[in-house]
Amino acid sequence: MTDSALRISHITVKPDRIVARVEVAEERHARTTPSLIAMLAPAYPHLLEHACVNERGDTFAAVAGDTSLPHLLEHMAIENQVRMEGERFATGATYVGKTQWESRVRRIARIELSYADDLVALAALRDAARDLNEAVSLMDAGDPSGRLAQRP
Numbered sequence: 001m002t003d004s005a006l007r008i009s010h011i012t013v014k015p016d017r018i019v020a021r022v023e024v025a026e027e028r029h030a031r032t033t034p035s036l037i038a039m040l041a042p043a044y045p046h047l048l049e050h051a052c053v054n055e056r057g058d059t060f061a062a063v064a065g066d067t068s069l070p071h072l073l074e075h076m077a078i079e080n081q082v083r084m085e086g087e088r089f090a091t092g093a094t095y096v097g098k099t100q101w102e103s104r105v106r107r108i109a110r111i112e113l114s115y116a117d118d119l120v121a122l123a124a125l126r127d128a129a130r131d132l133n134e135a136v137s138l139m140d141a142g143d144p145s146g147r148l149a150q151r152p
Contacts, residue, residue: 017113022111037065074113096114
């Protein structure tokens, strides 16, 4: 793998969704932390409000501080899609995602994301992975109050 906390090793575009294989580099990066979520909150202000099927509540907020890193990536990609589509078309589309471990031991997950436009979904996932890796890198450097680079 690379120096990144996670990488997308394969993407399949299906007629109704993209399916991404995500590899987490190290066990210490397999789970989120409240500090990581707090760092991402300014760039992803609606993240905690996302509907989310989980064992603790009805929103992503219920699990955000202790969930898998790929699950966080899923929600970040969804938020990016909403933002990107809103800027282009204001489609009002509802996006659905699903994350599961293919191999928890090997830290390989599968993320499925619905889309209105496959190219937007691919860009949203790419940007989410970049932002998440940047945030984890800042956390690793001991800078939990760091800010993600400003994006145009």
